[in-house]
Amino acid sequence: MKENIKNIFVEGAISPTKIATSIAHHQSKTNIGAHAIFLGQVRADQIEGKTVHAIDYSAQTEIANQVCHEIREAAFSKFDLSCMHIYHSLGTVKSGEVCFFVFVSSAHRKPVFESLTAIVNEIKAKVPVFGKEIFEDQSHQWKVNQ
Amino acid sequence: MKENIKNIFVEGAISPTKIATSIAHHQSKTNIGAHAIFLGQVRADQIEGKTVHAIDYSAQTEIANQVCHEIREAAFSKFDLSCMHIYHSLGTVKSGEVCFFVFVSSAHRKPVFESLTAIVNEIKAKVPVFGKEIFEDQSHQWKVNQ
Amino acid sequence: MGLRVRYFGQLQEITGKKEESLTGVFGTIGNLRAHLIRCYPGLEKIHFKIAQDNTIDIDSSEVNGTLIDLLPPFSGG
Amino acid sequence: MGLRVRYFGQLQEITGKKEESLTGVFGTIGNLRAHLIRCYPGLEKIHFKIAQDNTIDIDSSEVNGTLIDLLPPFSGG
Numbered sequence: 021m022k023e024n025i026k027n028i029f030v031e032g033a034i035s036p037t038k039i040a041t042s043i044a045h046h047q048s049k050t051n052i053g054a055h056a057i058f059l060g061q062v063r064a065d066q067i068e069g070k071t072v073h074a075i076d077y078s079a080q081t082e083i084a085n086q087v088c089h090e091i092r093e094a095a096f097s098k099f100d101l102s103c104m105h106i107y108h109s110l111g112t113v114k115s116g117e118v119c120f121f122v123f124v125s126s127a128h129r130k131p132v133f134e135s136l137t138a139i140v141n142e143i144k145a146k147v148p149v150f151g152k153e154i155f156e157d158q159s160h161q162w163k164v165n166q
Numbered sequence: 167m168k169e170n171i172k173n174i175f176v177e178g179a180i181s182p183t184k185i186a187t188s189i190a191h192h193q194s195k196t197n198i199g200a201h202a203i204f205l206g207q208v209r210a211d212q213i214e215g216k217t218v219h220a221i222d223y224s225a226q227t228e229i230a231n232q233v234c235h236e237i238r239e240a241a242f243s244k245f246d247l248s249c250m251h252i253y254h255s256l257g258t259v260k261s262g263e264v265c266f267f268v269f270v271s272s273a274h275r276k277p278v279f280e281s282l283t284a285i286v287n288e289i290k291a292k293v294p295v296f297g298k299e300i301f302e303d304q305s306h307q308w309k310v311n312q
Numbered sequence: 313m314g315l316r317v318r319y320f321g322q323l324q325e326i327t328g329k330k331e332e333s334l335t336g337v338f339g340t341i342g343n344l345r346a347h348l349i350r351c352y353p354g355l356e357k358i359h360f361k362i363a364q365d366n367t368i369d370i371d372s373s374e375v376n377g378t379l380i381d382l383l384p385p386f387s388g389g
Numbered sequence: 390m391g392l393r394v395r396y397f398g399q400l401q402e403i404t405g406k407k408e409e410s411l412t413g414v415f416g417t418i419g420n421l422r423a424h425l426i427r428c429y430p431g432l433e434k435i436h437f438k439i440a441q442d443n444t445i446d447i448d449s450s451e452v453n454g455t456l457i458d459l460l461p462p463f464s465g466g
Contacts, residue, residue: 149388150321295465296398
């Protein structure tokens, strides 16, 4: 059952260097003509006079990875994609840092636009990840996705 | 008339490091929650038995920058964006290298998905850039966008 | 046989626990949900999904696994 | 007064030139287009746009600039 289920989780923020390395790895795949990338960045939202300083992410990782695997397989069936990568942070990610990275590649641009939107929306809706917004005074509230 | 018209052109390929630097520059903009990036990569297309080794890009740069400026202004009016960056290569870009980089940012994800697709499609259609596909034997043909 | 029940996200604050062992016969996931809400009345305010053995399940399913996870609304990305 | 005419992309191969100076009265962009196709018959096979003074113009416009650019189909990105 557990065929090739990748672990999407990384500890802490996703660095611009990691993103660059991921892009560079695709330069040997010369059938690719188009990449699309989505990055989720932690906002310093103001809530009742307090500012979000960081989000502490936790997850039910087994279910999360299984659901991402299913989202991935469905996207490969539906869209003409060469590659797809999904990463999400666990633990503390400060405001301004990247917590979510989705990367799709194809010969042409249409599949990357269509699949990127679909994959990001599905992950937000279906993957059991929980964000705890930490304010500067160390109080917190639980994040609610729009 | 020439209000703040940015130069979209860079000489040669756009490196993953340049993309990482551009992403890192946005970490101080803590009202941003979502980035979307499009990258055009040169494909090693096979055409009548010959393989594309590189594309040599030229442009009418004054018109190209003016048209990109108009596309940018229209996108800022239409979509709720925080930032937008457009870069295109001039000169030789080898297969596997990145020649086109569009980067949009917003508080939320919907505007970045919608604007990225629109901006990339408009640039492909309206900006006077000309790609000469160079084969391994140094012969060439002129690229045609689909 | 016992059930291992884990609480995620804000449900850890509501129950005051990360996990616990439960014994008893609950029948369906829905009955288990009702039991847990009786134990922890604060759960009534939060919409939560229940997974058994690492798969999100519906209330009409039979409890036949050993691992139960309570999952509050997802807020990844 | 002379016109500076520049050729871009594959039009440089068709005309054998990057640019040239033209004198004469052409009236409209469309007339200028017809004149250039007579000079370089290979241009007839390629759809090209004409810009004057760094703005793409339509064939019914009057030639009143000093810089004319011939732009073959765009293929950026």
